[in-house]
Amino acid sequence: MRTPPAPRLALTVLERFVPDNEALTGDLLEEFDARPSTVWFWVQVLAAIAAAWRTRGAEIRPLRLVDFQPADAAERTRRYGLRFPSVNLSPVAGMGGLGFMLLIGLMTRTMPAAWWLLLASALAGCVLGAVLIVLARPGGARMTEPGRIVPSGAPRMKGSV
């Protein structure tokens, strides 16, 4: 008897929400081949997404302006570029290059002073990000939970490891 194909939607959801998923997807397909149960497959996919989200919540993402880490964004852009050739001159997936250039042109034409504000904001963001990363390193302050930073001299909470 032929094994039914794995649920396409589950695979798409897995690839969308779990970064760096090649080995995991392969393992799930291999197991599905041995025990073809759609319910089992969905349970595994949803559990993988939940586990990935819990991990991402604990990662350092100053200000949380982006959904994914820069490495993930670069990888997704590369894959997107391979799948769909860029026709809008955009260097970043999901962002229109021509629209972006138009916005830059308009801004330069109508209020060039706004560039200084943008530059100052970017610099302040970089400094803040660097400070948060240094504080979160071992030996510096430690991050106990997302958004809560404890200085290195502070006593550890009961039950923490």
Add this chain to the structure above:
Amino acid sequence: MARDLLTDFELMILLAILRVGDEAYGVQIAREIEATGGRRVLLGAAYTALDRLERNGLVTSTLGAPSAVRGGRAKRYFRVTARGVRAVRNTQRALVALWRGVPQLKERRS
């Protein structure tokens, strides 16, 4: 100095990799834990723990060749590093030390 101790799931994963040997990848690790440890393993949770162990230098991974049964995806083989073996030993020592002298856990000989 405080030693790095493992969680029960991390300990099971490291022991499963050591038991399986060079062919240890996600499915094999999960099957080993289920068969020997009697614990049901979700592959996503196993990979999350494996990623954490790799970040902490307790395991290393290499990609194998893709295969048709895996939809053209490669296997990711795991090996326990010397630091990982040390962490397993440290955790074993801590658990055995805690085990000793607990009256409720003493074996009854009848």
